[in-house]
Amino acid sequence: MKTEVGLTAITIYLKDYQAPHYALEHTDLHVELLSDCAEVSATLRFKRAASAPKDAALTLLGADLELLSVAWNDQPLSADDWQWQGETWQFNGAGEGGVLSTKVRIYPDKNLALEGLYRSHGLYCTQCEAEGFRKITLFPDRPDVLSTFRTTIVADQASCPVLLSNGNCVASGKAENGRHFATWEDPHPKPSYLFALVAGDLAVLRDSFTTASGREVALEIYTAEVDQDKCDHAMRSLQTAMRWDEQRYGCEYDLDRYMIVAVSHFNMGAMENKGLNVFNTSCVLAHPATTTDAGFQRVEAVVAHEYFHNWSGNRVTCRDWFQLCLKEGFTVFRDQQFSAEQLSPVVQRLEDVAFLQTHQFAEDAGPLAHAVRPESFVEINNFYTLTIYEKGAEIARMLHTFLGAEGFRRGSDHYFKTYDGQAAIVEDFLSSMAIANGLAVDTFVCQWLRWYRQPGTPVVRVTSAWHADSKTLSLTLTQSQTSHAGVTPEPLPIPVRLGFIGETGELTTTLASVSASSHQLLLEKAEQTWHFSQVEQAPVLSLFRDFSAPVRVQAALSDEDLARLIRLDSNSFNRWSATYTLATREILALAEQYRRGDVRARQPQDSALAGALAAMWPALATSDPALASKLLQLPNLAYLSDQVSCYDPAALQRAREALLLQVLTPLEGSLQSILANEHMLTPYVYSAAAMAARSLEAVALDALARLQPEAAATMAQRWLSVAPHMSAEQAALTTLVHQQLPGADAAVQAFYARWQHEPLVLDQWFATQASAPHASARNTVEALLQHDDFDAAVPNRVRAVVGQFASNNPVAFHDMAGKGYDLLAQQLLLIDARNPQLASRLAGALGIWPKLDPARQACVLKTLDALLNESLSSDTRETLTRIRA
Ligand code: PHE
Ligand code: ZN
Numbered sequence: 001m002k003t004e005v006g007l008t009a010i011t012i013y014l015k016d017y018q019a020p021h022y023a024l025e026h027t028d029l030h031v032e033l034l035s036d037c038a039e040v041s042a043t044l045r046f047k048r049a050a051s052a053p054k055d056a057a058l059t060l061l062g063a064d065l066e067l068l069s070v071a072w073n074d075q076p077l078s079a080d081d082w083q084w085q086g087e088t089w090q091f092n093g094a095g096e097g098g099v100l101s102t103k104v105r106i107y108p109d110k111n112l113a114l115e116g117l118y119r120s121h122g123l124y125c126t127q128c129e130a131e132g133f134r135k136i137t138l139f140p141d142r143p144d145v146l147s148t149f150r151t152t153i154v155a156d157q158a159s160c161p162v163l164l165s166n167g168n169c170v171a172s173g174k175a176e177n178g179r180h181f182a183t184w185e186d187p188h189p190k191p192s193y194l195f196a197l198v199a200g201d202l203a204v205l206r207d208s209f210t211t212a213s214g215r216e217v218a219l220e221i222y223t224a225e226v227d228q229d230k231c232d233h234a235m236r237s238l239q240t241a242m243r244w245d246e247q248r249y250g251c252e253y254d255l256d257r258y259m260i261v262a263v264s265h266f267n268m269g270a271m272e273n274k275g276l277n278v279f280n281t282s283c284v285l286a287h288p289a290t291t292t293d294a295g296f297q298r299v300e301a302v303v304a305h306e307y308f309h310n311w312s313g314n315r316v317t318c319r320d321w322f323q324l325c326l327k328e329g330f331t332v333f334r335d336q337q338f339s340a341e342q343l344s345p346v347v348q349r350l351e352d353v354a355f356l357q358t359h360q361f362a363e364d365a366g367p368l369a370h371a372v373r374p375e376s377f378v379e380i381n382n383f384y385t386l387t388i389y390e391k392g393a394e395i396a397r398m399l400h401t402f403l404g405a406e407g408f409r410r411g412s413d414h415y416f417k418t419y420d421g422q423a424a425i426v427e428d429f430l431s432s433m434a435i436a437n438g439l440a441v442d443t444f445v446c447q448w449l450r451w452y453r454q455p456g457t458p459v460v461r462v463t464s465a466w467h468a469d470s471k472t473l474s475l476t477l478t479q480s481q482t483s484h485a486g487v488t489p490e491p492l493p494i495p496v497r498l499g500f501i502g503e504t505g506e507l508t509t510t511l512a513s514v515s516a517s518s519h520q521l522l523l524e525k526a527e528q529t530w531h532f533s534q535v536e537q538a539p540v541l542s543l544f545r546d547f548s549a550p551v552r553v554q555a556a557l558s559d560e561d562l563a564r565l566i567r568l569d570s571n572s573f574n575r576w577s578a579t580y581t582l583a584t585r586e587i588l589a590l591a592e593q594y595r596r597g598d599v600r601a602r603q604p605q606d607s608a609l610a611g612a613l614a615a616m617w618p619a620l621a622t623s624d625p626a627l628a629s630k631l632l633q634l635p636n637l638a639y640l641s642d643q644v645s646c647y648d649p650a651a652l653q654r655a656r657e658a659l660l661l662q663v664l665t666p667l668e669g670s671l672q673s674i675l676a677n678e679h680m681l682t683p684y685v686y687s688a689a690a691m692a693a694r695s696l697e698a699v700a701l702d703a704l705a706r707l708q709p710e711a712a713a714t715m716a717q718r719w720l721s722v723a724p725h726m727s728a729e730q731a732a733l734t735t736l737v738h739q740q741l742p743g744a745d746a747a748v749q750a751f752y753a754r755w756q757h758e759p760l761v762l763d764q765w766f767a768t769q770a771s772a773p774h775a776s777a778r779n780t781v782e783a784l785l786q787h788d789d790f791d792a793a794v795p796n797r798v799r800a801v802v803g804q805f806a807s808n809n810p811v812a813f814h815d816m817a818g819k820g821y822d823l824l825a826q827q828l829l830l831i832d833a834r835n836p837q838l839a840s841r842l843a844g845a846l847g848i849w850p851k852l853d854p855a856r857q858a859c860v861l862k863t864l865d866a867l868l869n870e871s872l873s874s875d876t877r878e879t880l881t882r883i884r885a
Pocket of ligand 1: 269
């Protein structure tokens with residue numbers, strides 16, 4: 001049932017899932033790290049599954065392995081005893097079970113794809129999710145085969161003093177010829193994708209944590225010696241996350257040690273290997289001098305995310321990779337909840353929502369759209385997507401909203417308890433939620449499963465009528481979805497939280513004899529109507545409070561209605577979302593006006609948004625600086641691109657700048673006095689209040705650059721010269737470069753001179769230039785690619801330049817003549833030859849083509865066709881083929 005696509009690509013279908021014929025009882029690995037290769041000996045104890053046929057074949061997977069020997073129950077086997085086709089290795093004589101011993105040779109130094117065992121700055125490390133373990137040894141490399149592991153690593157003591165693997169270190173000592181060894185035992189059965197091994201010269205920060213039941217856990221963060229001063233924040237975040245998971249989910253840690261290792265070559269953010277997380281340096285290292293506020297927040301969130309996987313992912317894992325959202329969506333929801341409790345809940349929510357609406361909505365509306373639980377894939381690495389992570393998290397959140405915090409906790413308790421040590425599927429998660437809450441399981445699972453099966457963003461249309469004589473309001477909600485190949489959409493369960501805003505504020509209204517200022521409905525049919533009573537005046541509806549469902553809302557709200565929400569809604573999230581809606585509306589109208597050739601200058605009084613903000617923003621800047629700073633960050637081009645049918649970046653950019661000027665002009669005095677506070681120039685403190693003050697000043701500086709460029713330039717220079725931390729330096733540099741203020745070039749040079757020895761700061765330096773919103777940035781990017789510090793082997797650096805250009809600089813990327821696409825295509829070919837996962841991800845930027853005008857569409861299609869004629873990895877070929885289709 002495997003389908004050949006092209007030459008080698010094979011499509012795998014969820015419907016073809018078959019349970020493994022053999023269980024793996026134990027894995028014993030012996031890894032010799034030698035000067036130019038590694039030799040891996042594996043001893044695997046198999047037992048035939050009761051359900052498997054008597055003559056079942058033992059099927060293992062292997063890729064890029066040099067097979068040195070194979071034995072079954074200590075009897076050597078020869079090549080006639082097995083079949084090896086592609087990655088699949090089969091042996092027919094396994095009977096009831098037995099012990100398979102293999103020895104293979106691999107080449108970590110030549111591994112540039114960063115999957116399997118590879119070296120990063122001399123450090124050996126592994127990345128096994130999703131299918132990397134088969135590049136280390138022949139193995140049933142699938143998530144539903146779990147076993148205990150015992151791993152011995154032998155290496156040169158001088159160059160690799162530190163030898164780590166999962167679990168507990170049970171033996172270590174000297175070996176011959178200046179070598180040494182360490183043996184690790186992991187008592188928790190796990191699938192191979194959670195295996196990890198690290199060997200190298202690392203320094204360590206140690207601390208500890210005492211679990212709720214009183215067990216002492218050693219915490220260790222391993223980094224290069226020079227980075228040891230950047231580990232405190234990650235350690236504090238880890239301890240906070242461990243306590244939080246005990247308190248909120250009753251989840252306690254289950255080994256004596258928890259280790260984090262920082263590596264500079266990594267394809268993703270971090271990896272939750274059991275007891276031995278491997279992190280991209282960018283997600284673990286933080287120091288006020290080198291890390292911005294956003295960087296600090298990211299470290300906290302990723303450390304928590306990987307830690308939370310210990311239960312949602314490791315103790316309960318996934319049966320197959322179609323169920324990826326089971327661990328990722330749920331864990332993202334958990335880390336979002338955690339982050340919301342650390343700093344500002346509203347800011348956390350609106351940032352998560354803006355991210356979803358900007359990037360996931362676009363993915364779901366474009367050629368790469370897929371279900372949260374897809375039915376098929378070619379390359380699983382292509383499915384670590386925004387849909388699986390972010391939309392997956394929104395589904396968990398809707399269940400939380402629908403069942404309530406306590407009901408959701410009952411469900412998660414049931415899930416962790418019932419499936420502990422097992423490989424589960426989405427249905428298991430849903431049925432746990434139903435059973436623990438006494439709901440009809442079949443109906444509940446069938447209904448909620450639709451969210452996992454139906455791609456695309458649903459649309460909810462809202463109509464309402466207020467009757468003055470009876471003081472009642474009828475509300476009708478209609479849901480619709482576009483149908484995707486093979487899936488006929490059925491109505492989804494959609495939680496709707498809403499309130500009513502009168503002329504002077506929140507109204508209390510009654511629904512089914514419950515009087516409240518905020519109600520929660522469940523829209524579960526194609527169309528439903530509700531009747532509210534005691535609605536004393538004509539209200540404006542505050543809909544989908546806190547974004548209670550990941551849908552697009554169509555409601556006939558006038559500019560005045562939106563302005564009322566911005567001023568008076570008690571739900572802060574909805575105040576923000578009303579500014580987004582109104583700003584989008586005004587930007588699109590301006591762009592249309594320019595298109596008609598009407599280029600009259602705009603006054604603040606022409607903008608309802610400017611009026612609403614002028615009335616409330618100065619006071620908000622004092623009472624809630626975090627929210628205030630967000631209200632001035634109008635939707636960016638990526639967000640706007642999803643709101644239009646034909647995307648012209650330059651026109652939208654011009655309209656957006658014009659609206660910004662209208663909005664900021666009346667706030668000038670207020671912005672000046674904010675900047676006079678100079679919180680930015682005080683020593684770094686990681687707290688919600690300090691971060692809000694800094695973020696407000698950064699926004700104010702950026703605003704000032706539009707109103708008084710000279711004054712803003714002077715201030716930015718001052719920040720750069722006396723900055724006590726990177727948050728101030730980065731804000732100043734971004735404003736100078738992005739707004740092309742006087743002195744920008746010199747500042748770029750000086751920043752480089754100061755930070756050239758800090759790779760993560762240098763990434764920011766590259767990214768700031770590559771994302772400067774001007775057509776000229778394409779030339780800058782060409783130059784940056786030639787820079788001595790550009791290194792195509794380091795994914796962080798590639799993303800800082802190529803990724804920023806293609807995904808975060810629409811004005812430069814969408815050059816009319818297609819030069820931006822050419823640049824990307826050239827880079828993709830270079831990158832794909834060594835790192836397919838990285839190239840495939842970057843290629844996703846071309847998925848925007850259906851939104852472009854015909855001329856640009858033609859350019860992208862030409863680029864796609866040219867690329868598809870080249871020799872490509874299966875990862876990148878699948879992505880480009882799906883984009884082209
Ligand atoms: N599982 C990791 C996470 O989300 C992401 C990852 C996937 C890392 C694949 C590496 C490879 O936490
Ligand atoms: Zn994850």
